[in-house]
Amino acid sequence: MKFSDRLNNLPPQFFAKLAQNVTAAVAEGRDIINLGQGNPDQPTPPHIVKAVQEAAEKPEMHKYSPFRGTPEFRQAASDFYKRQYDVEIDPDTEVAILFGAKAGLVELPLALMNEGELMLLPDPGYPDYLSGAGLANVKYEIMPLLAENNFLPDYRKLTEEQKQLAKLMYLNYPNNPTGATASLSFFEETIQLAKKSGIKIVHDFAYGAIGFDGKKPVSYMQAEGAKENGIELYTMSKTYNMAGWRVGFAVGNKQMIEAINLIQDHLYVGLFPAVQHAAAVALTADQTCVDDLVKLYEQRRNVLMAECKRIGWDVTAQSGSFFAWLPVPAGFTSEEFTEFLLEKADVAVAAGNGFGEYGEGYIRVGLLMDEERIKEAISRIEQLGVFLK
Incomplete structure (x- = not known):
């Protein structure tokens, strides 16, 4: 039996290949320090776990959820945006419940674009953005994210044709993989572009809680006029260590939210109500667990940066997310250096070219190991002699 053209057009699953390489090395009995993953290493906070446990015991939670999510969860998302960002969100028309933010990102081209139309994607960027383009059979062109522009797209480099033809633009700050953050003025510039061109903006705010050096990441929704042409996707995975729970939400433009809801009406029935209840509890309860998590990641980042500099690695500390974006030493490509580290140092990282x-x-390095393992990883790399002090 042949797969459909739609499946055959999908890009290779970058993270699946990365996991396979690490699994194979572990199967050989090697002590692999996996800094290539994006899976949070801390448990879900106990009060959230307790919330789902108690909810799961209630018979009313065992029925189908409302197609467009429980009122409790949609209201919690609205309250969260008001409390965290002072942004008013209508829980009935400006919130869409997602089966994880990834699902929303992949669905959006299917919901908002016709075959052959153009979308603009950041490069480097989250590889699964390409999955949405492939499934919808739409064209995409890249916006380079360069160090000299603080890993922000330079809208002056967009051609008039791109501005006229593009239907959708994806952004992601704090950024995966670079760890860069965006300012309110950048989002205001983005909104002006959207107004003039008619491009719809999708801001992937997966790492929205994780900012360092006392600076809270800015929400796209905080910029005046954001709702006119854009939405923002938020996931519970990173803020609350709920990666396996597969729950998130989108907020913003009513028409774009309705498009998500409509396609999900046909793809799903509804997310388990007990999970939605626990997500609502996470959003509305005391946020000390989030503050503690950000402190943990910042401590790990500081250790990583100090250790890299100690061995002569010229690195720059990222301002957000739980990733570091480190330059490859001379004489290696990204993929060669990644293979070299796995083979010679038993350290797994993600090759930068996998992101575009x-x-x-x-290479991308995750802050998802404790400080001692991070130190051990850099010590192993030091023994390879590729950096000069």
Whole structure:
């Protein structure tokens, strides 16, 4: 039996290949320090776990959820945006419940674009953005994210044709993989572009809680006029260590939210109500657990940066997310250096070119191991002699 053209057009699953390489090395009995993953290593906070346990015992939770999510969860998302960002969100028309933010990102081209239309994607960027383009059979062109522009797209480099033809633009700050953050003025510039061109903006705010050096990441929704042409996707995975729970939400433009809801009406029935209840509890309860998590990641980042500099690795500390974007030493491509580290040091990292053409020359390192394992990883790399002090 042949697969459909739609499946055959999908890009290779970058993270699946990365996991396979690490699994194979572990199967050989090697002590692999896996800094290539994006899976939070801390448990879900106890009060959230307790919430789902108690909810799961209630018979009313065992029925189908409302197609468009429980009123409790949608209201919690609205309250969260008011409390965290002072943004008013209508829980009935400006919130869409997602089966994880990834699902929303992949669905959106299917919901908002016709075959052959153009979308603009950041490069380097989250590889699964390409999955949405492939499934919808739409064209995409890249916006390079360069160090000299603080890993922000330079809208002056967009052609008039791109501005006229593009229907959808994806952004992601704090950024995966670079760890860069965006300012309110950048989002205001983005909104002006959207107004003039008619491009719809999708801001992937997966790492929205994780900002360092006393600076809270800015929400796209905080910029005046954001709702006119854009939405923002938020996931519970990173803020509350709920990656396996597969729950998130989108907020913003009513028409775009309705498009998500409509396609999900046909793809799903509804997320388990007990999970939605626990997500609502996470959003509305005391946020000390989030503050503690951000402190943990910042401590790990500081250890990683100090250790890299100690061995002569010229690195720059990222301002958000739980990733570091590190330059590859001379004489290696991103993929060669990644293979070299796994083979010679038993350290797994993600090759930068897996995130796009402009990821070449970098590797992505996750802050998802304790400080001692991070130190051990850099010590192993030091023994390879590729950096000069």
